[in-house]
Amino acid sequence: MMMEAPAREPVNFAGLLKDAAFAAAIAFGLFSLMLGLKTDQTLNNQMVLVPRPGLLAAVVGLVFVGRFLIGYWQAVNAGKITKRKAPATPLALKIEKYGTAAFVGFLFVYPMMVLGTAGPSGAIKWIDNLGIQILIYIMLGWGLNIVVGLAGLLDLGYVAFYAVGAYSYALLATSEPVREFMAGVVGPTFWPLWAFWICLPVAGILAAFWGVLLGFPVLRLRGDYLAIVTLAFGEIIRLVLINWVEFSGGYAGISSIPRPSFFGVPFNATESGFAATFGLEFTPIYRTIFLFYVILILALITAVVSTRLRRLPVGRAWEALREDEIACRSLGINTVNTKLTAFAIGAMFGGFAGAFFAARQGFISPESFVFLESAQILAIVVLGGMGSLLGVVIASILLVGGVELLRELDFLKAYFGDNFDPAQYRMLIFGACMVLMMLWKPRGLISVREPSVFLKEKKAVSSDLVKEGHG
Amino acid sequence: MTMTEKAPLLAVRGVKTYYGNIIALKGVDIDVHEGEIVTMIGANGAGKSTLMMTIFGKPQAREGTITYDGRDITRMPTHEIAHLGIAQSPEGRRVFPRMSVFENLQMGASVNNLAHFDEDLEKVCAIFPRLKERLQQRAGTLSGGEQQMLAIARALMSRPRLLLLDEPSLGLAPIVVRQIFDVIREVNRKEGMTVFLVEQNAYHALKLATRAYVMVNGLITMSGSGKELLSDPQVKAAYLEGGHH
Numbered sequence: 001m002m003m004e005a006p007a008r009e010p011v012n013f014a015g016l017l018k019d020a021a022f023a024a025a026i027a028f029g030l031f032s033l034m035l036g037l038k039t040d041q042t043l044n045n046q047m048v049l050v051p052r053p054g055l056l057a058a059v060v061g062l063v064f065v066g067r068f069l070i071g072y073w074q075a076v077n078a079g080k081i082t083k084r085k086a087p088a089t090p091l092a093l094k095i096e097k098y099g100t101a102a103f104v105g106f107l108f109v110y111p112m113m114v115l116g117t118a119g120p121s122g123a124i125k126w127i128d129n130l131g132i133q134i135l136i137y138i139m140l141g142w143g144l145n146i147v148v149g150l151a152g153l154l155d156l157g158y159v160a161f162y163a164v165g166a167y168s169y170a171l172l173a174t175s176e177p178v179r180e181f182m183a184g185v186v187g188p189t190f191w192p193l194w195a196f197w198i199c200l201p202v203a204g205i206l207a208a209f210w211g212v213l214l215g216f217p218v219l220r221l222r223g224d225y226l227a228i229v230t231l232a233f234g235e236i237i238r239l240v241l242i243n244w245v246e247f248s249g250g251y252a253g254i255s256s257i258p259r260p261s262f263f264g265v266p267f268n269a270t271e272s273g274f275a276a277t278f279g280l281e282f283t284p285i286y287r288t289i290f291l292f293y294v295i296l297i298l299a300l301i302t303a304v305v306s307t308r309l310r311r312l313p314v315g316r317a318w319e320a321l322r323e324d325e326i327a328c329r330s331l332g333i334n335t336v337n338t339k340l341t342a343f344a345i346g347a348m349f350g351g352f353a354g355a356f357f358a359a360r361q362g363f364i365s366p367e368s369f370v371f372l373e374s375a376q377i378l379a380i381v382v383l384g385g386m387g388s389l390l391g392v393v394i395a396s397i398l399l400v401g402g403v404e405l406l407r408e409l410d411f412l413k414a415y416f417g418d419n420f421d422p423a424q425y426r427m428l429i430f431g432a433c434m435v436l437m438m439l440w441k442p443r444g445l446i447s448v449r450e451p452s453v454f455l456k457e458k459k460a461v462s463s464d465l466v467k468e469g470h471g
Numbered sequence: 472m473t474m475t476e477k478a479p480l481l482a483v484r485g486v487k488t489y490y491g492n493i494i495a496l497k498g499v500d501i502d503v504h505e506g507e508i509v510t511m512i513g514a515n516g517a518g519k520s521t522l523m524m525t526i527f528g529k530p531q532a533r534e535g536t537i538t539y540d541g542r543d544i545t546r547m548p549t550h551e552i553a554h555l556g557i558a559q560s561p562e563g564r565r566v567f568p569r570m571s572v573f574e575n576l577q578m579g580a581s582v583n584n585l586a587h588f589d590e591d592l593e594k595v596c597a598i599f600p601r602l603k604e605r606l607q608q609r610a611g612t613l614s615g616g617e618q619q620m621l622a623i624a625r626a627l628m629s630r631p632r633l634l635l636l637d638e639p640s641l642g643l644a645p646i647v648v649r650q651i652f653d654v655i656r657e658v659n660r661k662e663g664m665t666v667f668l669v670e671q672n673a674y675h676a677l678k679l680a681t682r683a684y685v686m687v688n689g690l691i692t693m694s695g696s697g698k699e700l701l702s703d704p705q706v707k708a709a710y711l712e713g714g715h716h
Contacts, residue, residue: 331579
């Protein structure tokens, strides 16, 4: 806050009103076309413009009042010499430590909880749409966190590896020659049942391979240039998938991808199915719960591996590389290998998540791997605080879960009319969140970097104390 | 000139370095013998830092050879050169700002896989007591002088035989500069470490030097013992006027 402001200056109301009027004028300019006019069709199929002065006036009025209040609040607080808060970093670390443990525990009981409260039919929505969806993004966020958060390589094409993983699994699992070969070697029922468990590591390895492939040409690039090339890479992969129809099925995608089995026991209503084997009544919820645990374990593996790696020389080298490449070189660090391992390992987790995604959906098409996905994963990492695992979790819940919850806000229809679909406003809310974040927490929700080594006691220094632009 | 019969530890012969088509070093010859402190002074843009970086392989010399301990390192990649026992404290300190002092020192020791880390940590902490107080602090929160100490300490962590220092006095208060130079002298005397120092602060650098070179526009124009150059009228006129502290 303003340190040098003199104490107790009278609030300048004229100035505040001027400010508020200015903001309202901008809002009017912005929203007069967006909200003030609506196109509608008449019964004769004619387009007519419906003016909505009331709504426009309400929004502009809201902006006016809001700006005035913010200005007033600032003016009142300007006199106080606000001391910079002593960074309460040990607390943040504590939250990270215990919060994570509590959260993991919560996740393990989550399906049971939901099952108990919502019943088998209602629970699918909560476990699948909310739980699994968020966990996929948490895993992708943690994977990308290795590349962006730790190694500092801004990757805008991360969804490419997600796609590689998904298509690797989908193509291998639905491939006729592979099925026949496996049928010849270990019997006809083997491949459809075990395809997921065999293809999962393969998908990861293939994605890592593509990570290295992307890594090579971009070795000399940093920052904006790297971002552009990775963005292009993501688009190339998607365009190849669209246009190479014989290989990937083009826009039509790949359907009837085998679902994962319970280590050889399929989730179906047959005698040898999961429900029958364990003496349970058949419902599709078991598969959903199983998928939930699979992605939970996969995500936890990602978290454990990336925290372990941070303590190893390669992880330290990633972080050092993010800080200063020239210094790294002068310390004898092989920057080529360091960058490639970051790309490869980050891509590998993207590949795992992709394979899981394909198995969960049963159908994939290039539509699922558009740039917006990359942007969302990156937003999760940035919003959460680069390098922070818990931050990624919070950001995923906010961004992914928040959007899902928007669909639930039916009561808003009472105010905005029956055609109001809150989910349509998700990008607007998303954007507003990002702007607010950049204003209040420019380094992300959890911006404390925990040292990977410590002598006597853990101590972290808040990033607030380090100059902007140094990290 | 020292009369060592042994071959020099570092020998630079006829090195020419280009940035694109622009020539930065126009054929440089220098020798650094084991146990010496060799200083190179020169104005801004003379090519001092380029020479330092060329020794470290980035950018590589287009012509000429650089030999270290009998091995040709002219075309070697930087990280391999670092593994031969050469450490560099780059210009502008370049500590890792968001990592702790301790982690910075760990990075310095990564060449030999932290093999003697604890022992070396104690050693550099004895040399720089200030760093010991601040081991857990982020390097970015250190003062300029402390960051320079850290940069040198980090370079020492790899147990180098040859220490390359690029303008350690850059942007530091005179009293801190003196501390830094005292440390360089101490490391050289106690450990017998060979030091190649590039400096603009000619007075201090020449006082410290066993031998020294003067570089002008990518060429060595003068060489001699530190004392000789200090009393040389040309050097005095060009680099030392008003430079006494």
